[in-house]
Amino acid sequence: MHPNETTLNEYADGSLGAAERAGVEQHLAACASCRQLVDDLRDILRATGELEPLDAPVRAWPRLERAIRMEREHATRVTAGPHSGAAVSDPADAGSYRTYATWLAAAAALVLAAVVGMRYTPGRRAEAPAVAPAGATASATAGGAAESIETELRQAEAHYENAIKGLEAIATTERSELDPRTAATLQKNLAVIDQAISESRAAVRSEPASEPAQQSLIEGFKAKIGLLQDTVALINEMRKGNEAGAARIVSGLKQKGN
Amino acid sequence: MTVDLVASIQAGDVDAFEALYRQHSAKIYTLASRMAGSPEDGEDLLQEIFLQAYRKIGSFKGDSALGTWLYRLALNHCLDYVRSRRAKMNKLTDTLDAETSFEPAARRDTPIARMDLERAVERLPEGCREAFVLHDVEGFDHKEVADLLGIAEGTSKSQVFKARLKLRGFLGKR
């Protein structure tokens, strides 16, 4: 009579009580398959103990850094108030400063929220159909699973689109304009991404269970968010540069005795 | 050294924060990826965790090592994620956890390669994966795992054991 899997597991990892150990050892001396199981479990435990950390992807730090810089800048401005720091010496500027601070808060929040893409792992959903509970017919399960994939995907799309809408709104209401050539480049590339998204969407509609289709749609959303984030960050940098530049000009003018 | 680093980060020094990131990102990323079950999710969690660390660095009191403080923050974040995802995904989880009959794979007696094990851990169904990661990889005991995951100690044991047996199947050791 073989010890159950729980007991063998406890034996393998050394957590089995002394009282039971002798009995198990006696069994193992005579049973090759249980011995094999214990050896395998120990192999796994040993390999697990030797697992090492994996390096994070290179792009993780630059994205994080940008989010932090925007957050820091917002915090600095909020605590410092409108009359310290940059060139804003005219009370009439306080209003626009506050607008900017609000804008920056919203921008930072969206950059941060969208820094994290949608947590949607298509592959896992695709596995569901094959692991049917006993008694369910294959087609019913497959149909059900395809539906839930569609639901998950729609939720993912909605999440991405909210982030996209938010970023677009910010870019639209932002005062400081980008030069026409850069704006045109950004627009052209947004169109490239939108084209890709629309192709992927059509593919997902025609083959909901296709992992490449789902994956490409998610990548498209990520690319779009990335581009909008870059745009927002660019606007922010130019804005910052404007103010700092204004400060330098003003102090330079003062030095010249203007 | 830590005091200086924390003070610098609190003062807004992004380079200092980068130093903290470089020191701990691998460990945190790995924990997050394994808990979440995919490197993509792990990457997202990594960013959230470090953002949170940046915001909360002011509350670090120095009563533990900075790495420990960061690890606890990361672990809590991963657990929150796992719990909220499980709440959303309950139906599918039940399906995935159902006993599946694998055709016995051809036995392979080669030593377990690191990447094979990593990939096999990724494939573990939710529920048993988190318990396995916390107990066998991170080294918490069953009582601690039970507390962290909000399950009974007995459940922690059965989940960890189930995970090991599934890994055995994935790794061709059946």
Added chain:
Amino acid sequence: MRRTASFVMAGLVLAAMPAGAQEGGHRIVLRDLVRTFGPGAYQGRNNGPEQTERFSRKVKIGRDGRFSLSNIAGDIVVTAGSGDEVSIEAVKRTRGDRSELARVQITVDERGGRVDVQTDHEQNRRDRNGRSDHVSVDYTVSVPVSASVDLHSVSGTIKVTGVHGSLRSETISGDVTITDAPKLESAKTVSGDVTLSGITTDGDLTASSLSGNVRAKGLKARGVDVGSVSGDIAVSDATCERLGVKTVSGAVEYAGGIAKGGRYEINAHSGTIRLLLTNPAGFELNANSFSGSIRSELPLTIGGPAAQPGDSPRNRRGPLSNHSMRATYGDGSATVVVRTFSGDIIISKR
């Protein structure tokens, strides 16, 4: 998408708004972008003979000093020289009125081992036509070999050679060309090409262009992240442990090695992805495409070592199809993930 078009159009509309409609008409309003180049930009006074003004400064910063330069319009060339000083030569240029040159201010801020150079364009009253000056400033800088360098430009090229300290170079519209920079951290442009050669670093490096190409030749780094939206990516003679490549409509070519236990992820939407591998370590390949084809000239074992026929539903559908391949080369220690939507995937040995 209408929504997309409108956000950019709004930006353009704002740019064209008459002066009176802008807030704060009396204060100093700076637009630090030189809108000289687009069609419809002010024409006329811009076509005279070129006027120039030189600027020259030398600053001692020590071998490990830090140098940063921020420019608006104009080219930046930085080379490493011997010694411990930074030598800055700048030429202001305009085809407009000579007086405009004086309105461009170059500020050199020296502070304990660091030098920060800023270029500011002054405009002390809003011009009726909303135009700004037409001045560009070209910089030629020599820095100590180990100095760390940080360059920013809006419209102009950046060229850096031989800088061995940490290096970041970013511009918005212009090419970025970096040679022999072992500690390159980031090279970015929005519309322009990025060209890297002879980069050997033991850290991570990021290179991106939005609409231009990114080419890196002779690259050795721990982690590499390269991206474009509509441009092509070509990485050759490369050795790295982690690679992330992403483009949407561009093509990708990676000619280099696969390190043991490394992770390589390449993503394109419609472009072709070509891997030409030199003495690759073993890797597990996960290649898929929605409608593109996948071809490998390397001897691959279908199915990963951890994926046995029958225990993964995905494999049950067939691990090798036209559009999806899960295979192992050698010991499968590294991970190679290649994904496209409609582009082809071609893997071969160099």
